[in-house]
Amino acid sequence: MTQLENKIVIITGASSGIGHAAAKLFAEEGAKLVVGARRQVELDTLVGEIRASGGQAIALAGDVREEAYAKALVGLAHTEFGGLDVGFNNAGQLGDLGEAPGITLASWQETLETNLTSAFLGAKYQLPAMLERGSGSLIFTSSFVGYTVGMPGMAAYAASKSGMVGLTKVLAAEYGPRGIRANALLPGGTNTEMARAHSNTPEAREFVCGLHALKRIARPEEIAQTALYLASDASSFTTGQAILVDGGVSINRT
C-alpha cells in the first residue's frame, strides 16, 4: 500500500522546485493530483511525466493571488477526482530584497499576496471541500526566514512566511475538532530556482551553505519527503506545528 493511496491532493508551485518534486513523489505514492502554477508548459510536462509513469494528475495554470484561481483548483479536484484530501499550498516568491526603506509598497504587497494571501485563499476554498469528507490536511510552505532567523534584506518575505505560521495555528485550532489538520513546512535553503536567484555567485552559495549545520542546502526531494509525511496519515496526530526541515540552519552558530 502506498502512502497516499487514493488521496486527492492540490499542489501549488508545482512547475519547479519543491512543488515539482512533491508532485512526482506524491504521484508515486498513489495520490490523484491537481497541480498549479503560472507556467503552463512546465505543468503540462509534469503531468505528462506523471501519467507516463502510471500516475494521475491534471494541471490548471493560474496565479495564486487570484481568489478565482483558488476556487477553480478545488473545483477541478471535485470534477476530476471527486473531492479533496490535501492542500499543499506551496507557491511563493522571494520578492525584492533590500533594506526596508528601499522596498516599495507595491513590492511589499506583491510578496504578501503571493505568499500569505494565497495561503488564506487556498485554505478558504480547500477547507469546505475537506469538511465534506470529514478529514483533510493543509500544508503551507513557510520558511526558517522570519521564524527562527532574521535575514537582512528580507522584510517582506519574512513577514509573509511567519504570517503563514500564525495562519496555520489558527486553522489547526478552528478545524481540529472537525478532523482537519494544518501544518507549516519550514525548509532551510533548498536548491531551487528561488535559491539560485538569491545566491547567484559561488561566494553567495558558499555563504548560504555554511549557515547550515549540514554545510549544504537541501535537494527539493528532501523537503518533499516531509510534505509527504504531513500529507499522509502517518502524521495523523500532528497539527498546528511549524515543522523545520532546515539542515540545522536555525541552531548553527559556526
Ligand SMILES: NC(=O)c1ccc[n+]([C@@H]2O[C@H](COP(=O)([O-])OP(=O)(O)OC[C@H]3O[C@@H](n4cnc5c(N)ncnc54)[C@H](OP(=O)(O)O)[C@@H]3O)[C@@H](O)[C@H]2O)c1
Ligand atoms: N528554496 C529555498 O531555499 C526555500 C527555503 C524556504 C522556503 N521556500 C519556499 O518554498 C516554496 C517553493 O519555492 P521553491 O524553493 O521550490 O522555488 P521555485 O522553484 O522558484 O518555486 C516557486 C513556485 O511557486 C510558483 N509561483 C510563484 N509565484 C506564483 C504565483 N503568483 N502564482 C502561482 N504560482 C506561483 C512558481 O511557479 P510559476 O513561476 O510557474 O508561477 C513555482 O512553481 C516557496 O513558498 C518558497 O518561499 C524555499
